[in-house]
Amino acid sequence: MKKKKKKSSRSIVGAVIAVILTILLLNPAWLPLPAATKENLAELEKTHFLIERSGRITLAHVLTLILAICVLWLAYQLVKLILGAIGKRNAHAGTVTAMITGAARYLAVIFGVIWGLSILGVDSTAVLAGVGIIGLVLGFGAQSLIEDVITGLFIIFEGKYSIGDIIVLDDFRGIVRDIGVRTTTIEDAGYNLKVVNNSDIRNFQNRSCKTSLAACEVSVSYDTDLPELEKLISESMPDMYLAHKDLYLAPPRCLGVTQLADSGVNLKFVVDVKEENIFVAQRALTRDIRVLFAEKGVEIPFPQVVVHKGD
Numbered sequence: 001m002k003k004k005k006k007k008s009s010r011s012i013v014g015a016v017i018a019v020i021l022t023i024l025l026l027n028p029a030w031l032p033l034p035a036a037t038k039e040n041l042a043e044l045e046k047t048h049f050l051i052e053r054s055g056r057i058t059l060a061h062v063l064t065l066i067l068a069i070c071v072l073w074l075a076y077q078l079v080k081l082i083l084g085a086i087g088k089r090n091a092h093a094g095t096v097t098a099m100i101t102g103a104a105r106y107l108a109v110i111f112g113v114i115w116g117l118s119i120l121g122v123d124s125t126a127v128l129a130g131v132g133i134i135g136l137v138l139g140f141g142a143q144s145l146i147e148d149v150i151t152g153l154f155i156i157f158e159g160k161y162s163i164g165d166i167i168v169l170d171d172f173r174g175i176v177r178d179i180g181v182r183t184t185t186i187e188d189a190g191y192n193l194k195v196v197n198n199s200d201i202r203n204f205q206n207r208s209c210k211t212s213l214a215a216c217e218v219s220v221s222y223d224t225d226l227p228e229l230e231k232l233i234s235e236s237m238p239d240m241y242l243a244h245k246d247l248y249l250a251p252p253r254c255l256g257v258t259q260l261a262d263s264g265v266n267l268k269f270v271v272d273v274k275e276e277n278i279f280v281a282q283r284a285l286t287r288d289i290r291v292l293f294a295e296k297g298v299e300i301p302f303p304q305v306v307v308h309k310g311d
Helices: 004-028 033-047 059-087 091-119 124-141 141-157 224-242 276-298
Strands: 164-171 171-178 183-187 193-197 212-220 253-260 266-275
Touching: 004 164, 033 059, 091 141, 091 171, 091 266, 141 183, 171 193, 193 276, 224 253, 224 276
Parallel strands: none
Antiparallel strands: 164 171, 171 183, 183 193, 212 266, 253 266
8 A cells, every 4th residue: 555655646746846846947037047048948949849839938838737737537537437337336347347447548648648748838739749650650669569459359349368367377376466558467376466467368278267175185095995985075074065165065965986005096076166166176175175084083093014924
């Protein structure tokens, strides 16, 4: 919370400094410079900034600029509030509104700069023409940026994943915390953030689409009566479910024998869970099976070395 406040304060200070510098540059008479230098700056303004008026900024201009910035900021906050309310309906709506909010922030800054310069007397047509030329030049060198933006739009509208989904990208497994215009932010179980360009997101798994399975394997000795054990397990599973209704979505199940190992017979147990609880449920299921076997006297073997002594 403190970091967000510091970031917001820095943004406000930066905006104020930018406004002050713009006002000073567009009104050289306010600068503590020699007269010749001020005249050169004034001529430079008229030549390059195409100031339509007298080239001087009055207090009315400054107040109008401040008012315009306040109006634009309030309009952005209103749009952000409305989109935030809409985004609370479901995960996909939240993802779409988050991306629109990010795009609105960029548009607000661009529109604010152009509007502010027009208030200070700069020809807005010339500014727009300059922005168009700069955008054309940058477009040739920013192909990856354009690819990120387009890919981000396809991710949003195709709904392959949304904010809050758990995805596996390469060897990184985490929760999608943010989908921006250009990047996607993923947070793993250790609260580490991975920021990936949207165009680099390929061959991922969305683990939140369906119910997940928490699984464990437990060995029993070869002397165990398997039919009797299976009956015992089926009778005990409903009690395990009732004890962990916050984790298990259904009673655990025994899938049967998976391997005839060196020391015993391996049995596999699974339970339906939500993806975010898969590791917690796996530990709980393993513990439940161990406690059940201990209570019922079922032997869990371990590797032993048998030594035969010759005569």
